[in-house]
Amino acid sequence: MIEFGQIRVIARKEFRDRIRNRWVIAVSVIFTLFALAIAYLGAAQQGEVGLRSVEFTIASLVSLVIYLLPLIALILGYDAIVGERERGSLDLLLSMPITRLELLLGKFCGLSAALSVSTLLGFGLVGALLVSHGGVAALFHYAGFMLSAILLGMVFLSLAVMVSVFAKDRARASGGAIAVWFLFVLVFDLALLGALVFSGGAFGEQLFPFLLLLNPTDVFRILNIFSADDIRAFYGLATVFPASLSNPWLLGGVMLAWMIAPLSLAYWRFK
Amino acid sequence: MKHPVIEVSDVYRYYGEVLAVDGVSFSVRRGETLGLIGHNGAGKSTLFKMMLGLIPVSAGEIRINGEPVRGSGFRELRRTIGYLPENVVFYDNLTGLETLQFFAALKNCDKRDCLAVLEKVGLSHAATRRVDGYSKGMRQRLGFAQALLGKPRLLFLDEPTSGLDPEGIREFYRILHELNADGVTVVITSHILSEIQERVERLAVIKSGKLQALGTVQELREAVDLPLAIHLILRETAEAVRTALQGVALVKLEIAGQNVVIECHRTDKMDVLRRLGMLAEVDDIVVREPTLEDVFLGYARES
Numbered sequence: 001m002i003e004f005g006q007i008r009v010i011a012r013k014e015f016r017d018r019i020r021n022r023w024v025i026a027v028s029v030i031f032t033l034f035a036l037a038i039a040y041l042g043a044a045q046q047g048e049v050g051l052r053s054v055e056f057t058i059a060s061l062v063s064l065v066i067y068l069l070p071l072i073a074l075i076l077g078y079d080a081i082v083g084e085r086e087r088g089s090l091d092l093l094l095s096m097p098i099t100r101l102e103l104l105l106g107k108f109c110g111l112s113a114a115l116s117v118s119t120l121l122g123f124g125l126v127g128a129l130l131v132s133h134g135g136v137a138a139l140f141h142y143a144g145f146m147l148s149a150i151l152l153g154m155v156f157l158s159l160a161v162m163v164s165v166f167a168k169d170r171a172r173a174s175g176g177a178i179a180v181w182f183l184f185v186l187v188f189d190l191a192l193l194g195a196l197v198f199s200g201g202a203f204g205e206q207l208f209p210f211l212l213l214l215n216p217t218d219v220f221r222i223l224n225i226f227s228a229d230d231i232r233a234f235y236g237l238a239t240v241f242p243a244s245l246s247n248p249w250l251l252g253g254v255m256l257a258w259m260i261a262p263l264s265l266a267y268w269r270f271k
Numbered sequence: 272m273k274h275p276v277i278e279v280s281d282v283y284r285y286y287g288e289v290l291a292v293d294g295v296s297f298s299v300r301r302g303e304t305l306g307l308i309g310h311n312g313a314g315k316s317t318l319f320k321m322m323l324g325l326i327p328v329s330a331g332e333i334r335i336n337g338e339p340v341r342g343s344g345f346r347e348l349r350r351t352i353g354y355l356p357e358n359v360v361f362y363d364n365l366t367g368l369e370t371l372q373f374f375a376a377l378k379n380c381d382k383r384d385c386l387a388v389l390e391k392v393g394l395s396h397a398a399t400r401r402v403d404g405y406s407k408g409m410r411q412r413l414g415f416a417q418a419l420l421g422k423p424r425l426l427f428l429d430e431p432t433s434g435l436d437p438e439g440i441r442e443f444y445r446i447l448h449e450l451n452a453d454g455v456t457v458v459i460t461s462h463i464l465s466e467i468q469e470r471v472e473r474l475a476v477i478k479s480g481k482l483q484a485l486g487t488v489q490e491l492r493e494a495v496d497l498p499l500a501i502h503l504i505l506r507e508t509a510e511a512v513r514t515a516l517q518g519v520a521l522v523k524l525e526i527a528g529q530n531v532v533i534e535c536h537r538t539d540k541m542d543v544l545r546r547l548g549m550l551a552e553v554d555d556i557v558v559r560e561p562t563l564e565d566v567f568l569g570y571a572r573e574s
Contacts (some may be wrong), residue, residue: 005379006377009373009377013362013373017362017364020364021364044283086358087360088356088358088359089360089361089362090357091320091323091325091356092324092354092359092360092417093323093377095323095349095352095354095356096349096374096375096378097346097347097349097350097377097378097379099346101493138495
């Protein structure tokens with residue numbers, strides 16, 4: 001049986017470590033600076049500068065989140081287990097009355113909390129500006145965006161923890177984390193595009209939307225782009241992605257599955 | 272009849288094709304101190320890890336207080352077990368006190384005891400200092416303090432005095448003696464055999480994963496039948512000594528001026544001493560039993 005108290009002890013330590021070594025504040029500042037710059041300059045190529053509607057601001061921030069957040073999550077979590085093993089502290093931890101599942105979940109929860117706080121602080125300022133600019137209605141949309149960004153961060157944190165369990169040492173783990181980032185952020189979409197072009201769009205209509213669900217960054221993109229009709233039309237994606245698959249709850253569920261699956265694999269290996 | 276605290280029954284452990292622990296069986300009584308000795312890679316640490324439930328056995332069974340290790344009831348038992356690993360590593364960004372509080376929380380024991388435990392191992396002055404500023408000896412003391420959290424009834428100590436200065440070593444064994452007197456069972460490994468030979472009740476000699484011998488230091492000495500050494504300072508001639516010892520089967524006789532070294536079997540000791548006592552001019556006589564190191568090397572040679 002799981003003892004939640006043990007998960008809390010590990011999580012609290014991980015979170016406190018990140019607060020103490022100023023990781024949370026550093027990442028928050030990075031997010032704030034990038035988010036402010038993108039929110040203000042996102043429409044510069046159309047000759048406009050300054051805050052626009054919440055939908056367009058979110059659409060501009062989506063790319064930032066997709067590039068930056070997975071990278072930060074992977075950096076945060078890649079040595080969660082392998083680091084303990086390499087330092088020699090894992091045996092001592094496991095000699096305590098704690099199960100491997102509790103240790104894994106404690107690490108994941110603590111790191112998730114640190115990442116979530118950084119994300120909320122980092123994107124919070126732009127959110128506050130949007131609310132002052134567009135009223136409380138903007139808050140609903142923006143809160144959804146931040147929540148999905150946190151989910152995306154947790155998905156990549158889960159992948160990082162999995163890499164950390166499977167890797168033999170920290171060097172290999174960092175290599176694995178970079179490979180995961182390349183795969184999901186750069187390679188996957190390019191490969192999909194290439195396949196579409198080479199097949200002359202043969203599998204496009206039936207398979208394409210489902211293939212997008214195999215990449216959590218695409219799920220995040222769809223979740224946020226499809227949340228507003230004008231953005232959907234602006235990006236021209238309405239014809240590619242069927243409305244039945246763009247249900248936010250369904251996409252949220254897919255993100256959740258993306259979070260649980262790597263953690264389960266990590267537990268299976270760690271056990 | 273009460274269960275022994277530790278029961279290791281015909282335990283094997285494979286790492287792939289390599290047999291690290293080969294059919295080891297022994298038990299440890301409540302309140303006993305058992306020393307585990309063996310060369311590097313002999314299988315001591317593997318045995319330790321299996322007794323702590325950190326790695327599974329390939330075959331056989333280990334029970335602690337009658338409870339199978341890695342069984343469902345073992346988690347609760349872990350609260351009563353203290354473990355000090357070899358080369359203990361802590362989190363550099365925590366203070367000594369925070370480190371103990373973290374482990375106390377995991378062990379679900381009273382965090383207010385942490386300061387008292389730090390005091391016990393002589394670290395209270397550094398309680399609020401970060402661990403990255405600790406010396407090797409201080410980290411080792413902190414490791415011992417961590418093992419003492421929650422008033423354990425069973426201690427596994429892997430090279431516990433490594434990095435400690437002579438005063439620290441003496442203090443460590445003083446605390447261990449107190450715990451022992453209180454009925455705490457201890458399993459300890461050390462490479463410094465001279466250090467543990469007076470401080471353990473029984474010793475288990477491990478070689479290439481096998482239990483080569485188990486018993487008190489005296490039993491091991493007798494079993495391996497090593498000669499004991501008699502050092503003399505006398506004013507007699509070498510000839511007189513040789514004459515006195517004529518007919519005794521000596522292992523070695525070395526005469527250099529007034530210094531004489533005789534090595535003989537334990538069974539001949541009293542006979543040799545009686546004959547030497549008959550010599551008129553003996554200034555000094557010292558009988559040296561084989562050390563644990565000699566015994567250990569004797570077992571290594573035997574195998």
